[in-house]
Amino acid sequence: MRELIKGIRLALVMWVLTAVIYPLLLLICGQVAFPFQANGSLLTNRQGALVGSALIGQNFAGNSYFWSRPSAINYSQDENAKTGVSGASNLAASNPQLRQRIAAEIQRLQQANIKPTADLVYASGSGLDPHISPTAARHQIERVAKARGLDTNQVEIMVVKNTDGRFLGIFGEPGVNVLKLNLALDNL
Amino acid sequence: MIAELWQIGLTLGILVAIVPVFGKYMADVFLGQKTFLDPVVEPLEGLIYQLGGIRIRKSMTAGEYIRAVLFSNLVMGVFVYFIIISQGNLPLNPTKLPAPSWDLALHTAISFVTNTDQQHYSGETTLSYASQMLGLGFLMFTSAATGIAVAIAFIRGLTGKPLGNFWVDFTQSITRILLPISIVGAIVLLILGVPETLAGPVQVTTLEGGGQFIARGPVAHFEIIKQLGENGGGFFGINSAHPYENPNAASNLIETLLMLCIPAALIYTYGVFAGNTKQAWLLFGMVFIIYIGLILLTAIAEYQGNPLVNSLLEGQQPNLEGKEVRFGWAQTALWAVSTTGTMCGAVNGMHDSLMPVGIFATLFNMFVQIIWGGQGTGTAYLFVNVILAIFVTGLLVGRTPEFLGRKIEKQEIVLASVVMLVHPIAILIPSAITLAFPAQLAGISNPGFHGLSQVIYEYASAAANNGSGLEGLGDNTLWWNLSSSFSLLVGRYVPIVALLLLAEGMLHKQTASASTGTLRTDTVLFTGVTAGVILILGALTFFPVLALGPIAEGFQIAKGG
Numbered sequence: 001m002r003e004l005i006k007g008i009r010l011a012l013v014m015w016v017l018t019a020v021i022y023p024l025l026l027l028i029c030g031q032v033a034f035p036f037q038a039n040g041s042l043l044t045n046r047q048g049a050l051v052g053s054a055l056i057g058q059n060f061a062g063n064s065y066f067w068s069r070p071s072a073i074n075y076s077q078d079e080n081a082k083t084g085v086s087g088a089s090n091l092a093a094s095n096p097q098l099r100q101r102i103a104a105e106i107q108r109l110q111q112a113n114i115k116p117t118a119d120l121v122y123a124s125g126s127g128l129d130p131h132i133s134p135t136a137a138r139h140q141i142e143r144v145a146k147a148r149g150l151d152t153n154q155v156e157i158m159v160v161k162n163t164d165g166r167f168l169g170i171f172g173e174p175g176v177n178v179l180k181l182n183l184a185l186d187n188l
Numbered sequence: 189m190i191a192e193l194w195q196i197g198l199t200l201g202i203l204v205a206i207v208p209v210f211g212k213y214m215a216d217v218f219l220g221q222k223t224f225l226d227p228v229v230e231p232l233e234g235l236i237y238q239l240g241g242i243r244i245r246k247s248m249t250a251g252e253y254i255r256a257v258l259f260s261n262l263v264m265g266v267f268v269y270f271i272i273i274s275q276g277n278l279p280l281n282p283t284k285l286p287a288p289s290w291d292l293a294l295h296t297a298i299s300f301v302t303n304t305d306q307q308h309y310s311g312e313t314t315l316s317y318a319s320q321m322l323g324l325g326f327l328m329f330t331s332a333a334t335g336i337a338v339a340i341a342f343i344r345g346l347t348g349k350p351l352g353n354f355w356v357d358f359t360q361s362i363t364r365i366l367l368p369i370s371i372v373g374a375i376v377l378l379i380l381g382v383p384e385t386l387a388g389p390v391q392v393t394t395l396e397g398g399g400q401f402i403a404r405g406p407v408a409h410f411e412i413i414k415q416l417g418e419n420g421g422g423f424f425g426i427n428s429a430h431p432y433e434n435p436n437a438a439s440n441l442i443e444t445l446l447m448l449c450i451p452a453a454l455i456y457t458y459g460v461f462a463g464n465t466k467q468a469w470l471l472f473g474m475v476f477i478i479y480i481g482l483i484l485l486t487a488i489a490e491y492q493g494n495p496l497v498n499s500l501l502e503g504q505q506p507n508l509e510g511k512e513v514r515f516g517w518a519q520t521a522l523w524a525v526s527t528t529g530t531m532c533g534a535v536n537g538m539h540d541s542l543m544p545v546g547i548f549a550t551l552f553n554m555f556v557q558i559i560w561g562g563q564g565t566g567t568a569y570l571f572v573n574v575i576l577a578i579f580v581t582g583l584l585v586g587r588t589p590e591f592l593g594r595k596i597e598k599q600e601i602v603l604a605s606v607v608m609l610v611h612p613i614a615i616l617i618p619s620a621i622t623l624a625f626p627a628q629l630a631g632i633s634n635p636g637f638h639g640l641s642q643v644i645y646e647y648a649s650a651a652a653n654n655g656s657g658l659e660g661l662g663d664n665t666l667w668w669n670l671s672s673s674f675s676l677l678v679g680r681y682v683p684i685v686a687l688l689l690l691a692e693g694m695l696h697k698q699t700a701s702a703s704t705g706t707l708r709t710d711t712v713l714f715t716g717v718t719a720g721v722i723l724i725l726g727a728l729t730f731f732p733v734l735a736l737g738p739i740a741e742g743f744q745i746a747k748g749g
Contacts, residue, residue, distance in 0.1 A: 003252075007260040010240035010355060011267065011330070014362060017236070018413075019326035022367065026374050026409040030384035038384045040404045040432065042392070050392040053402055055381055055431040058394045065395065069513070077400045083283045083312045084389040084403025086426035088510045090540040090660030092634035093494045094741050096749065098509065098541075102497055118493070118505035119513050125429030125520075125537045131513035164436065164514070171195050172437020173516035182395050 043179070046187055051179075057130040058179050063112070063147040065182045066132070066140050066159075069119055070105055073127035089123045115139045131175025134163055148185065158184055189491060192518030196483060199444060199522065200476075206449050207472065208465075211456025217364045218340045218357065219461070229363050236359055247350035250692035253341055254685050256354035257334060261681075264330050265301035269293055271323040272315070281316035282388025288314055295669035295676075300324050300421060302680040303331035303563055305414070305533055305655040306646075306672060308664040310425025312403040317386060320423060325410050329370075332417030332450075332563045333361035338684050339454055339564030345691025346571060347462045347592060348699065365450075366417060373412040376442065381435035384408040407432055415446040418563040420533030420655040428523075428536040429512055440519055440536060447532040451560040454567040462592060467710035471570060474719050479529060479559050482549040487521035489545035496749050510538025521546065528553035531562035533655025540634065540642070540658040544742035547641050547658075548734060554645075554652040555734075556726035557611065562653050568687045572604045575690075576725070577718040578709060579604075587707055593699035603690040610682045612729050614651035614675040619644050619733070622671065631662030637744060641737035646672060651679035 030038030041054040052058055057068045059075045068075070073087040091098040101123075106116045114120065119133045137159045145152040162181040165174050216223050237243070248256065271278070272293040276286045287293070292308055299306045305328075311320065337357035344351050378384055389403045407423045411433050414420060420427075428434040434443055452472070459468025493507045506517040515523070520537035527534055528550040539550055553559050558570045579596055582589030589596040622629045622643050632639035642658040649656055650672040657663070663672070700706075708714065727734075 003255050004259050004263070006241055006355065007256070007263045010236070010242065010359070011260060011264050013236050013239045014330060014359075015267075015322075015326050018329040018362065018367065019322045022371070023321050023325065023406055023409045025371065026378065026384050027386065027406060029375060030378050030408065034378055037378055037381050038408075039387065040383045040385070040390065040402060041381050041435075042390065042402075045395075050390065051395055052392050052400060053431075055435050056400075056402055057431075058396075058400060059398070060396060062396060075400060076402065077394065077398050079399075081401045082389070083285070084401040085310070085312055086403070086424050086430050087310070088426060088429070088538040088541065088659070090538055090633065090658070091509065092540060092636075092638035092658075092660070092741070093496070093507065093509070093543050094636055094638055094745050094749065095634045098494075099496050099500070099749070103500055106500055116501055118501070118508045121497070121501065122508035123510070124508075125510045125512050125535075126426045126431060128426075128431055129512050129514075130431055133513055166195075167437035167441065170191075170198060171441050172514050172519055175513040179395070186395060 043183060045183065051183060054177065054180060055130055056128045060178065060182060063143055066137060066144055066176070066178050067114070067120070068178045069129050069132060070121070070123040071127040071129070072123050075128060087127045088125050113143060130177050130179060131164065132178055134159070134174055134176055137176040137181070144185070155185070192491070192516065193487070196487065196518055196522050199441060200480070202445060203448050203452060206445065207453045207456050210449055211453035212460055214365065214453060215457045215460035217360055218352070223364065225364055225368060233359060233363055236363070240355070242355045242359070245353050245356050247352055248354060250351060250688040253351055253354050253688050257338065257684060258681065260358070261301050261334060264327060265297050268300065268323040268327055269297035272296060272319045275316040275319045278316065278318040280318035280321065280386060283316070285314065285316050291666050291669040292664055295673050298673045298676050299655065300327040300419070301331055302653050302676045303335055303417070303419060303531070304650060304653040304676050304680070305419045305421030306650055306657065306676065307421055307655070308669060311423050312425055317405055320410060321406050324421060325413065328410070328413045328417050328419040328421070329362050329366055332366055332413070332419065333358045335562060335564030336361040336365065336450070337564070338687060339567050342568040342571070342687050342691045343458050343461050345695040348594070348695060349461070351688070351691060351695070366413065369416055370409070370412045373416065373442065373446065374408045377411055377439055378408040380439045382408040382411055382439065383432055404432070411443070412446070414534060415443045415532065416450065418447055418450065418530050418532040420527065422534060428534045429538070434536055436514055437519070440515055443534070444523055444526060447530050447534065448526055448560060450563055451530050451566045454564065455570065458567065458571070464710055470710060470712065470715040471574070474715050475559055475570070478719070479525065482529070482553065482559065483522055483525045486525050486542070486546045486549045487518055489543040490517040490521050494543065494745070496745060507541070507543055510541035512537065525549055525553065527656055528654055529559035529561070531557070531566065531652055531654045533649065535656050538659060539656055540660045544738040544745065547645070547741070548738040550656070551641065551645060551648060551734060551738065552726070554648040554654050555730045556722055557652050558722060565653070565683065569607065569683070572607045572687070573722045574709065574718055575600060575604050576608070577714070577721040578707065580721055581707060581714065581717055585707070587705060590700065590706060591694070591709060593702060594694050594697040595700070599693050600690060603686045603693070606686045607683045608725060610678060611651055614678045615644065615647045616733070618671045618675055619647050622667070629667045631665060631668065633660035633662060637737055637740040640733070641741065644733050644737055647675050650675035653680055
């Protein structure tokens with residue numbers, strides 16, 4: 001019984017330390033010192049309206065925009081996603097549905113004259129992937145430039161500018177941030 | 189491909205560099221040596237002991253230690269269950285989420301108190317900030333500290349020292365290891381882009397004029413202890429694949445190293461306790477080699493991609509289903525093997541969509557439980573395997589089996605066998621029941637052999653206290669919540685009790701001085717035998733399910749679906 005009371009008391013002390021004081025410290029640190037990151041790296045357009053987050057991808061269907069990867073949750077853009085959602089297809093490599101979905105995706109890309117690359121046919125893990133591979137972006141430059149009446153060189157420069165490289169040139173994979181790129185094109 | 193293998197190699201290189209420094213630090217903490225944090229931490233600990241009523245800090249017997257572990261865990265689990273079940277009436281609930289079902293709340297509380305963090309829910313749509321921050325975030329510290337404390341008591345017993353005091357070990361694990369690293373690491377993650385806010389989700393108008401809902405929350409402080417404590421329960425449903433949990437390659441590197449550092453360094457900590465760092469490095473090397481082998485197998489399979497899809501694409505492309513562009517196949521493969529090896533259970537890509545080789549590697553990790561292993565418990569299991577290897581070699585060469593000069597006798601072998609046998613019991617029996625009723629109970633989402641893997645994986649993950657899953661599985665049902673709770677509890681507490689009794693038994697033995705007849709355990713030969721014992725015991729016990737699950741799926745894909 002004495003041990004049980006000890007357990008309760010120590011648990012309460014630890015609860016105050018790790019579940020109240022510690023998060024509070026981080027909340028203050030975030031909101032005071034790094035408010036941009038702490039609130040979700042939100043992006044605004046020229047008019048100052050919120051258009052999304054630098055870290056969260058969006059769905060694009062028009063020809064004047066670069067397209068993102070397939071998402072199992074439509075980038076949390078459905079009406080019933082009020083809390084914000086994330087999710088993947090969770091289709092196994094052997095599942096025939098995966099092959100069917102990818103065949104349809106390849107057809108859609110080919111109709112838009114985009115060469116299908118792995119990142120553009122496979123759905124992302126989070127359903128919110130902000131990036132496409134530099135190759136996938138390159139294959140879309142001509143289509144976007146034509147739709148916007150821009151020079152392909154100019155669009156290519158924008159692609160390079162919005163590419164996140166490897167960390168220290170070593171870790172991870174380079175990716176083109178689709179929302180930032182499309183926003184920059186809109187702001188031209 | 190070279191660039192990708194290079195980044196895996198470099199990450200592992202950093203890990204090897206961290207191990208002796210961090211392992212020595214942990215040894216200093218638990219041997220009562222001076223450490224650089226003393227001036228800050230000692231007054232804090234004084235206050236904690238005073239408020240917690242921990243006046244007597246003498247060493248405990250195994251019985252006392254076990255009671256302290258069980259009571260404290262029970263108290264904390266019940267406490268958090270009530271936080272979750274009453275979240276509808278608590279503040280910090282911007283999306284006005286109602287309380288989840290009792291069985292989901294129960295499964296969640298058990299899952300987090302056992303350091304497993306298996307999740308049958310999605311954070312965004314199910315749990316309020318109060319449940320996550322005040323409930324789960326708390327258990328992430330305490331369950332990790334419980335694991336470390338048990339490992340240290342076990343190491344003390346093996347090396348002939350009194351077991352120590354659970355309350356002190358538990359407190360010091362938090363104040364001197366988990367909390368300081370978490371504070372620094374959380375600030376770094378925050379700078380890299382992980383949010384930390386109490387504001388609710390934000391609604392934006394996309395460039396094409398649609399509406400998008402972006403979930404946010406107090407993530408940074410949660411994320412860091414999720415990795416460091418090998419908890420693995422994501423703030424968001426999709427875990428570390430979510431850009432807010434793991435925004436870039438820098439955060440990914442930190443999170444990968446954090447989940448590996450404690451279990452890898454604890455092997456070195458043992459070396460310091462035993463005064464035999466050579467043996468520690470040999471055991472470390474043995475685990476490291478198996479670990480690298482599994483990473484290479486998984487990574488190459490992901491790089492070669494899915495032949496069924498490659499036939500639709502022009503040529504071979506990596507399998508990126510369920511993966512993020514910023515991590516690619518290499519960082520996802522490294523993470524998948526690390527997270528199932530260390531029992532962290534966080535994911536940065538979906539295991540359900542891994543190639544069968546990846547499913548094989550992740551299942552294998554959870555079957556053997558020592559490719560680093562769980563927070564604290566993994567290191568202890570490693571030595572249970574060493575004891576069994578000593579027993580086997582002792583039988584082979586006809587010498588009395590001894591470890592560190594102490595005889596291995598009946599009680600040790602019985603307790604070691606309990607640790608080894610609980611695992612298949614907690615996995616295979618519930619799996620068999622579930623698979624007997626595929627339509628009513630199983631909730632399998634992928635057809636064929638993969639469906640079997642989904643069920644086995646879920647129980648293996650629960651029993652090994654891992655927490656990752658083949659997440660297509662429809663697991664938020666009464667059956668799944670209760671049956672996996674059984675595996676969680678049995679997989680956690682039965683081995684802990686056995687480990688502590690084993691440690692006490694070893695402690696009270698007479699030590700015999702080493703002679704020419706002594707079987708040396710710090711040799712390459714003996715370490716090789718240990719590896720053999722681990723692979724044979726682990727692989728043979730579970731070979732039938734591996735053959736029917738991932739291996740069969742691999743053949744199925746190879747022959748063209």
